[in-house]
Amino acid sequence: MKELTQRGSTQNFNKELALNLAFEGRPDILDHSPIHVDLHARYEAGAVEVKGTLTVDLELSCSRCLTSFKQTIELPFRELFTQKPVEAEDGNPDELPEDIHLVTEDKIDLEPYVVENVVMGLPYIPLCEEACKGLCPECGENLNLGSCGCKIEKLDPRLAGLADFFKE
Structure with a gap:
């Protein structure tokens, strides 16, 4: 961070991160690639702005029909860091705006911020396609492949x- 403030230049981060932590506890994620991180950091107006994209290839299980499918997710990334408190909009110098992180070190570990952005950007209910018909509740047949013949x-x-009243 100190280098950016002195030089006023841009620093680029382009690497692959194997972060299994972002995918723990998700049974719908069958496989994943390392996260491709393409970020640019620059000092501006008393803060370091880090922005770019995070890309990950996933193999997911559809929430309706349980078939596996592949999806590439590109997530925008933007975080602001400062070493000195910035006065909030209400004039209180002790409180930082929510989108600015106060750091005390000269180097910033971006990994927790990358994990947070990936976890928040993962699909909540993955679908193989928007019009997925799911499984038959009677026989369990995949209705995307055709009708099963069950009367539902x-x-x-x-x-x-x-309904019982009209049967009589």
């Missing part, structure tokens, strides 16, 4: 009592 009545559970 769609009945509102709130009206189930009335």
Whole structure:
């Protein structure tokens, strides 16, 4: 950080990070590539701005039909760092705006910020395609491959009592 403030130049980070921490506890992620980090840091107006893109190739399990599919995710990355407190909008010098991180060291470890951005950018409910039909609730057949022939009545559970009334 000190080098950027003295030179006023841009520093580039272009590397692959094998971060398994970002994918822990996600049974829908079957496989993943290392995260490709392409970031640029520059000093401007009392803070270091780090921005760029994070790219990762994933093999996911569809939440509806359970088939595996591949997806490449590109995530924008932007973080601001400063070594001295910046006055907040309300005039309180002790509080930093939420988007600026106060650091005490000359070097910044970007790995936790990369992990946070990747975790927040992962699909919450991965789908092989937007119009995925899922599985038949009776026989478990993948409905994207064709109809299974099961007769499925769609009945509102709130009206189930009335259905018995009309059977008589």
